[in-house]
Amino acid sequence: MVTVLETVSLSKIFGGLKATDDVNFRLEQGARHALIGPNGAGKTTFINLLTGVLTPSDGKILLNGEDITSIKREQRVRRGLARTFQINQLFGKLNVVESLGLVISERRGHGRDWFRWAGTLPGIDDEIAGLIADFGLEDVFDHPCSGLPYGKQRLLEIALAIACKPKVLLLDEPAAGVPEADRHEVLSHLSTLPADVSILLIEHDMDLVFNFAEKISVLVSGALYAEGSVDAIANDQRVKEVYLGGADHG
Numbered sequence: 001m002v003t004v005l006e007t008v009s010l011s012k013i014f015g016g017l018k019a020t021d022d023v024n025f026r027l028e029q030g031a032r033h034a035l036i037g038p039n040g041a042g043k044t045t046f047i048n049l050l051t052g053v054l055t056p057s058d059g060k061i062l063l064n065g066e067d068i069t070s071i072k073r074e075q076r077v078r079r080g081l082a083r084t085f086q087i088n089q090l091f092g093k094l095n096v097v098e099s100l101g102l103v104i105s106e107r108r109g110h111g112r113d114w115f116r117w118a119g120t121l122p123g124i125d126d127e128i129a130g131l132i133a134d135f136g137l138e139d140v141f142d143h144p145c146s147g148l149p150y151g152k153q154r155l156l157e158i159a160l161a162i163a164c165k166p167k168v169l170l171l172d173e174p175a176a177g178v179p180e181a182d183r184h185e186v187l188s189h190l191s192t193l194p195a196d197v198s199i200l201l202i203e204h205d206m207d208l209v210f211n212f213a214e215k216i217s218v219l220v221s222g223a224l225y226a227e228g229s230v231d232a233i234a235n236d237q238r239v240k241e242v243y244l245g246g247a248d249h250g
Contacts, residue, residue, distance in 0.1 A: 001028040003062075003200045005081070005168050010059035011044055011089075012222075016208055021222035022059070027168065027198055034201045034213035038243050043202050046085070052076050080167030082246065084157045086176055088189050092146035096137050096156055099145055100128045103163040127163070130150035135159040135189055143241070151182030155189055162193070169193070171201045175208055187211070191237040210234065218243065 005027040012020040019042045027033055037043055048054040050061060052073035063150040068076055091099045104124050132141050135155045140148055145156065153176055155178050161169055190212055193199060203209050209216065209230075216233040219228040226239050233239055 003027065004029050004031075004064055005200070006062040008052070008060050008062070010046075010049060010061065012049055014055040019222050020049060020203035023219075023222075023224050025217065025224060027200055028215075030195060031198045031200055032201070032212055032214045033199065034203060034209045034216045035219060036203065036206070036209060036216060036243065037225070039184060039236040040221075041219045043219055044172070045222070047172055047202060049083065049085065050170060059190065067178060068200075073220055077166075080165070081170070082164040082166035082168070083170040084154075084161050084172055084174060086173045089154060090145040091158075093144060095144050095147075096132065096141045097128055099156065100131055100158060100163055103160050104128065117221070118163065131163055133157045135164075136185060142162055144224050151178045151186055152177055152187050158189065158193075162197070167199070168198045169189055171199060171203075173203055173205075174201070175203070175205055 003026045005025075007025045008021050010025070011018065021042075023046065035043055043192045049056055052068075052071065056069060058174070060067055061098075063076065063079055063081055066079070068079065069080070071079075091102065091113055092121065094102065099122060100132050102133065108124070132138055135153060135158065136158065140152050145153065148156065151198070154177075158171070158174060171190075172235075174190065175183055178186055187208060201209065201212055203212075209237065213230055216228065216230060217224060218233065218239050220242055225242065226233060226236055
C-alpha cells in the first residue's frame, strides 16, 4: 500500500503538557481510517498539527512523501490536504452556490473573480451543480449558509472540502451536533465519498466509526495506544478498558 500521509515522531508540548507524544502514524492511499480516543486524548491537537494550525515541538509530517511540517495551511490545501471542523466553518452570509463557487474559483486560481464573472468561467457552474447533487443540497442551494439546518451545514462543509479536490480528507466529527433525524443523511453521504480520496475520520460515535472505517487508531494521552482492523480494535481488551468499555463514550 502507498502511504499518502505520515507523521514521524510527532510531538507537541504546551508548557509542561505533552499533548502529542511521539506519534508515528500512516494513512494509506484510499484509506477509510478512524482516529478515536477519550476526551483529552489529543485528537484535535493531532489534526491541528497535520493541517498547520499548530507547529510541532518535534517530529515531521509527510504528504505524499513531501515534508510539509513547516509550510502554511493554505499551501497544504493546495498540495491536497483538506479538512472539516468539529464546529462548522462556513461563509455565513453566502448561500450554498456562492460558497461552492468561491472555493472552486479559488482552487482554479481565479480567486474572488467568480463573483464578478459568475456563469462565464468554464466548468465552474457544472462543478457546483454536481456537488449540490452529490451532497443532497438541491432544496437549499439558494439559502444562506447561516440559516441551513445543521445536517445540511455538515453536508455543505464536506462538499466544500471535496471542492478543494483533496488527496487526503480529514473529517473532524462530521456527525457532531446533527439531530438524530438527520444523521442518516450525513452518514449515507459519507459512504459515497470518492474512493480515491484517503480519509481520516475523527469521531466519538462508535456506530459511525465501525460502519465507516476499515482501520482504527486509538490515541490516549497524546500517544498512539493501539491500531488495527475494526474487529481487532473492537475486541482489544486494553482498548475496551480505556475507552470502549469506559464511562466516556462522547
